[in-house]
Amino acid sequence: MKILLMGHPNVGKSVFFNRLTGANVTESNYPGTTVDYTKGWMKIDGKDVELVDVPGTFSLDPKDKAEEVAVAMLHENRGALVISVIDASKIERGLYLALEIIEEGYPLVIALNMRDVAEDKNILIDADKLERILDIPVVSTVAISGEGIKELVSRVKEAKPVDVDDIISNATKAADVGAAGDVP
Amino acid sequence: MKLSAEERWDLIDRISKETVTFGAYRHTLTDAIGELTIKPLTGIPIAIAVLYGFWSLFGSFAGTLCTDGFFVKFFDGYWLPWLQQVFPGQGNWFYVIMVDAGGIESGEFVLSESSFESFGVLTSGLFLAIGVVLPAIFIFYLMLAILEDIGYMPRLAVLIDTMLHRIGLHGYAIVPTILSLGCNVPGVAATRILETKKQRFIMMTLLAIFIPCGAQIGIMEEVVPDLIGWIMLYLIIGYFIFGYILNKIVPGRAPEFLIDVPPYRRPLARNIGKKIYGRVTGFFKVALPFVLLGCVIVGILYQMGVIQWLGGVLAPIFVGWFGVPPETAGPLVAAFLRKDLAVAQLSTIEMTEYQMITSVVLVSIYFPCVATFAMMLKEGWKDLLWALAVLAVVVFVYGGLIHLIGILLGVA
Numbered sequence: 001m002k003i004l005l006m007g008h009p010n011v012g013k014s015v016f017f018n019r020l021t022g023a024n025v026t027e028s029n030y031p032g033t034t035v036d037y038t039k040g041w042m043k044i045d046g047k048d049v050e051l052v053d054v055p056g057t058f059s060l061d062p063k064d065k066a067e068e069v070a071v072a073m074l075h076e077n078r079g080a081l082v083i084s085v086i087d088a089s090k091i092e093r094g095l096y097l098a099l100e101i102i103e104e105g106y107p108l109v110i111a112l113n114m115r116d117v118a119e120d121k122n123i124l125i126d127a128d129k130l131e132r133i134l135d136i137p138v139v140s141t142v143a144i145s146g147e148g149i150k151e152l153v154s155r156v157k158e159a160k161p162v163d164v165d166d167i168i169s170n171a172t173k174a175a176d177v178g179a180a181g182d183v184p
Numbered sequence: 185m186k187l188s189a190e191e192r193w194d195l196i197d198r199i200s201k202e203t204v205t206f207g208a209y210r211h212t213l214t215d216a217i218g219e220l221t222i223k224p225l226t227g228i229p230i231a232i233a234v235l236y237g238f239w240s241l242f243g244s245f246a247g248t249l250c251t252d253g254f255f256v257k258f259f260d261g262y263w264l265p266w267l268q269q270v271f272p273g274q275g276n277w278f279y280v281i282m283v284d285a286g287g288i289e290s291g292e293f294v295l296s297e298s299s300f301e302s303f304g305v306l307t308s309g310l311f312l313a314i315g316v317v318l319p320a321i322f323i324f325y326l327m328l329a330i331l332e333d334i335g336y337m338p339r340l341a342v343l344i345d346t347m348l349h350r351i352g353l354h355g356y357a358i359v360p361t362i363l364s365l366g367c368n369v370p371g372v373a374a375t376r377i378l379e380t381k382k383q384r385f386i387m388m389t390l391l392a393i394f395i396p397c398g399a400q401i402g403i404m405e406e407v408v409p410d411l412i413g414w415i416m417l418y419l420i421i422g423y424f425i426f427g428y429i430l431n432k433i434v435p436g437r438a439p440e441f442l443i444d445v446p447p448y449r450r451p452l453a454r455n456i457g458k459k460i461y462g463r464v465t466g467f468f469k470v471a472l473p474f475v476l477l478g479c480v481i482v483g484i485l486y487q488m489g490v491i492q493w494l495g496g497v498l499a500p501i502f503v504g505w506f507g508v509p510p511e512t513a514g515p516l517v518a519a520f521l522r523k524d525l526a527v528a529q530l531s532t533i534e535m536t537e538y539q540m541i542t543s544v545v546l547v548s549i550y551f552p553c554v555a556t557f558a559m560m561l562k563e564g565w566k567d568l569l570w571a572l573a574v575l576a577v578v579v580f581v582y583g584g585l586i587h588l589i590g591i592l593l594g595v596a
Contacts, residue, residue, distance in 0.1 A: 027333075030335060033332075064376060065377075065378075099196070122207025124207065133199055134199075144452065167195065
């Protein structure tokens with residue numbers, strides 16, 4: 001099995017990579033630190049799994065060479081599973097890339113990273129509800145301090161491909177329940 | 185099934201309505217500092233202060249404290265005299281290459297007095313690598329790691345954006361430029377964050393020609409401390425002049441840049457430690473063999489008389505066009521392997537201050553070191569060939585121009 005760490009630039013993919021594989025790729029606080037992919041190995045349930053730190057990309061429509069590397073990496077690994085790392089304080093555009101990858105049929109797990117930064121900005125995310133709508137594991141994390149990493153690893157095996165139609169109908173259902181709940 | 189971009193945003197909107205609650209925005213101290221460092225009125229003075237602090241810490245830690253304060257005393261006081269004593273076969277070719285080439289004074293062979301002059305692998309080679317370059321790149325990478333992890337780099341990029349647009353780049357080009365001040369190899373790799381081929385080509389060419397690496401700057405600080413300001417000034421001016429010209433003649437687009445300026449974060453000691461360790465060891469795996477090998481090759485070439493011959497052949501260009509002594513041919517050969525080594529060699533040649541400035545600038549611009557050359561080749565051989573063509577023109581034109589300026593100022 002192969003796992004790709006994907007997400008926007010500067011969301012913490014390399015921090016996850018170092019934590020999960022014990023490797024030592026450069027982590028910095030600016031977008032574009034990682035411009036090439038790095039491979040490493042991690043253990044899930046006693047099995048060796050290959051993990052790839054992919055350069056950050058905003059979408060699957062590359063606009064520079066680092067993004068080209070990212071998109072090519074995804075398309076060369078049709079059977080791979082993707083950990084989609086999202087900056088929790090910028091969740092909407094993170095979901096855009098996640099949905100694009102879901103639509104291409106890849107099994108996905110979402111790491112809602114930088115939960116602490118989002119909370120500082122007064123942004124609260126209902127991860128359980130997000131998980132029900134997307135029908136894939138969603139784990140809140142703070143990668144630098146290690147929070148949520150274990151849970152993320154333990155839930156990787158629950159990742160599965162989802163049909164985006166199901167997500168649309170789940171979202172509609174959730175909205176209906178929410179609306180019903182508003183009635184006094 | 186696949187959605188259109190519009191349908192996708194629509195779905196995201198519906199999902200986030202159900203799952204995300206945006207509270208009131210609080211203006212924190214971090215936000216306030218963030219704004220102060222990015223608005224031009226306050227940001228530019230702060231940037232100048234940061235860069236000046238960077239520069240003076242670099243010089244005082246690497247040059248004054250480590251090299252002059254400790255390594256020079258150790259290598260010249262103990263290591264060199266000890267090796268000169270115990271190493272067998274004084275004066276034969278192996279001794280010359282490994283320990284001391286010495287000199288001839290009134291017909292007699294005399295030993296060198298400092299590790300700058302001996303040019304042996306075990307003396308100058310080790311001294312330059314450990315005594316000069318190690319402290320320089322250690323302090324450079326420590327300060328770089330702090331700036332990176334705090335999140336200052338993107339702010340610097342925003343501040344310098346307008347200036348870099350004039351040379352076909354944009355603010356983010358400051359990232360490869362600053363990385364190159366440590367080592368050109370990661371600098372070349374970082375050009376991948378630029379959007380168009382034109383921008384990448386301009387950036388790569390300017391880095392390879394005009395940006396000296398940390399090792400080179402460290403040696404300059406040590407051997408020509410009074411002239412380093414002039415040398416850096418010539419390099420920076422060249423960076424902008426030739427960037428401007430390249431922007432006019434290289435076809436292609438130079439788009440605007442959009443950047444996410446991340447919030448400031450507290451740097452973690454663990455991450456900074458890991459980064460310095462990784463970069464310094466990585467640097468030494470590449471640098472140390474080349475410095476030592478460079479000493480060997482230059483030593484052999486001197487003994488075979490190749491460098492004297494080359495100096496003679498190139499003398500008309502060196503003396504007539506660039507205005508430097510023909511002996512600078514030796515360092516120019518060494519510079520293929522490592523430029524720091526070449527700068528150290530230059531410092532031992534008799535010449536005027538202006539000739540020294542010219543020759544150090546020439547060593548900096550005339551050819552990328554082996555490691556940078558290999559990295560550029562990896563990024564594409566066509567661009568590399570073009571970059572080398574540009575380089576040949578730049579060396580000839582700019583070298584001549586510097587000579588002309590010297591003549592006009594009456595110093596060359």
